[in-house]
Amino acid sequence: MTDAIRIRDLAWRAGPDFAIRALSMTVPTGSIYGFLGPNGSGKTTTIRLMLGMLPPADGTIEVLSHAIPRFAHRALARIGFVPERLHLYQSLTVDEAIRFHRAFYPTFDDAEAERLRGRFGLREDQVIGRLSKGEAGKLMMLLALSQRAELLVLDEPTDGLDPVVRREVLAALVEYVESQRATVFISSHLVHEQERICDWVGVMDGGRLIAELPMQEFRSGIKRLRVAQAPTVHDAAPFALLSREAVTLHDENWVVRGWQPAMQEWFQRAGSEVRAVQDLDLEDSFVELLRGARGTVEERR
Amino acid sequence: MFTQILWTQLKWTRIPLAVLAVVTFAAPALAWRLGAAGYQGAASEPMAIMVGFSAIGTVLMVTACLAGFVLVAHVWNLDAAAKHVYALSLPLPWSRFVAMRFGAGALSLLIPTLALWLGSLFALMMVQVPPTLHTYAGTLALRFLLGALLAYALSFLLQYVAGRRASAVLLVLLLSGVVVTFVLSVLGYTRLLDTIGHAIVEWPGPLAVFARDWKLVDV
Numbered sequence: 330m331t332d333a334i335r336i337r338d339l340a341w342r343a344g345p346d347f348a349i350r351a352l353s354m355t356v357p358t359g360s361i362y363g364f365l366g367p368n369g370s371g372k373t374t375t376i377r378l379m380l381g382m383l384p385p386a387d388g389t390i391e392v393l394s395h396a397i398p399r400f401a402h403r404a405l406a407r408i409g410f411v412p413e414r415l416h417l418y419q420s421l422t423v424d425e426a427i428r429f430h431r432a433f434y435p436t437f438d439d440a441e442a443e444r445l446r447g448r449f450g451l452r453e454d455q456v457i458g459r460l461s462k463g464e465a466g467k468l469m470m471l472l473a474l475s476q477r478a479e480l481l482v483l484d485e486p487t488d489g490l491d492p493v494v495r496r497e498v499l500a501a502l503v504e505y506v507e508s509q510r511a512t513v514f515i516s517s518h519l520v521h522e523q524e525r526i527c528d529w530v531g532v533m534d535g536g537r538l539i540a541e542l543p544m545q546e547f548r549s550g551i552k553r554l555r556v557a558q559a560p561t562v563h564d565a566a567p568f569a570l571l572s573r574e575a576v577t578l579h580d581e582n583w584v585v586r587g588w589q590p591a592m593q594e595w596f597q598r599a600g601s602e603v604r605a606v607q608d609l610d611l612e613d614s615f616v617e618l619l620r621g622a623r624g625t626v627e628e629r630r
Numbered sequence: 631m632f633t634q635i636l637w638t639q640l641k642w643t644r645i646p647l648a649v650l651a652v653v654t655f656a657a658p659a660l661a662w663r664l665g666a667a668g669y670q671g672a673a674s675e676p677m678a679i680m681v682g683f684s685a686i687g688t689v690l691m692v693t694a695c696l697a698g699f700v701l702v703a704h705v706w707n708l709d710a711a712a713k714h715v716y717a718l719s720l721p722l723p724w725s726r727f728v729a730m731r732f733g734a735g736a737l738s739l740l741i742p743t744l745a746l747w748l749g750s751l752f753a754l755m756m757v758q759v760p761p762t763l764h765t766y767a768g769t770l771a772l773r774f775l776l777g778a779l780l781a782y783a784l785s786f787l788l789q790y791v792a793g794r795r796a797s798a799v800l801l802v803l804l805l806s807g808v809v810v811t812f813v814l815s816v817l818g819y820t821r822l823l824d825t826i827g828h829a830i831v832e833w834p835g836p837l838a839v840f841a842r843d844w845k846l847v848d849v
Binding site: 380381382402403408410412414417418419420425428429432433434 | 631633634637638641642708711712713715716718719720721722723
């Protein structure tokens, strides 16, 4: 099975304050890949690089087996894209926007567009500039889904939408994925939303991809340990230590990734004891992952 | 694809295009009415006709320049409002999209051109052109089209290359021109200035279309 998106050693810089650094990422075909990260972490920039809207300073990008940015137009013919903000021509009506969009995509499905228009409650004569945020989001999703794209790239598609509209949009998305077997790359900082639909997760922070793993592993692999007589050195640990903090004079809380029960032996050999192992929910895991990554960066400095 | 781009071009610029069409249609008749008003001859006298239509050239030159500039600026602003994200996300090379945008705008210039041609024919019906004079309704319309296309192409080039900095770039270009002219004049290189000026505005110079009189009626 080939990868829908394959990025290697990607670099890009915007002034002294922000850069994408050595970014490598693989999105398997048929997966729903959640691209998590706090605001300003570089998610939108990565998406723009991925779609050929920005030229990379270094590295390689392949989307649907097309080299980007050179053959971005070929890849874009097979990609449905929903950007972070409304990008459509605001003076057009809903019907005109659909007709305009359809002209560029030979695979565009008129019947599907009409069905989704009805389902989303959009009127043909509504002017785009006067649509509410929710309606604009639904229109962008309608266009992307009606293309019958093999890959959907969605940049914060539900950000700022009310729960009802969010649910409608996600339901349409899940339905589409089930019927088309499409790959979905969905960027968001709404962790719980990603948890419901994604099977892969990539976490971005400060222009770096700090983790990329299956959702199952992400969900179950990050634990909080209560450690008595915690060892000072953890270099040879069989897990990744994301953070540690003292709770009492002798006890510490450790957040670790890749934890297995058998790893208790490592603590015993170091003269310590694991008193409790606690599962973290996805949001806590995400926060701890970010803290761990930021701590590592600080240590290097 | 092109049909849709042309359609959006016409939808977005329909008001400027309508104004331009009205101006170019009415310009010949108005030129005659205003130009001949102070002249004491008859509508069939060659001199009266020549004087009557004399103002049309300047009006049309200015209109052609405005047409080119307005059509580019209007459409650019609409594309730029969303930082060109939509255009860039469409499955075609950026150069092809820009070429289609250029083509659509250029094609829309046919509307004021056609209006000018019809307006010229209409105005000429108001006078009795003697055999010593010739009318150039078609040539004037063609000249207008070429002038407008030139202004459009230059504005388009500037806008799509310089982007949001187009106004600043234009200002720098104009100021540079003024400074160079001033310096060359002060240093006494007037012949060089003349040569440069001729090379720009005389055929086959880039602005040659604006150099000659734009006449509807001539001997």
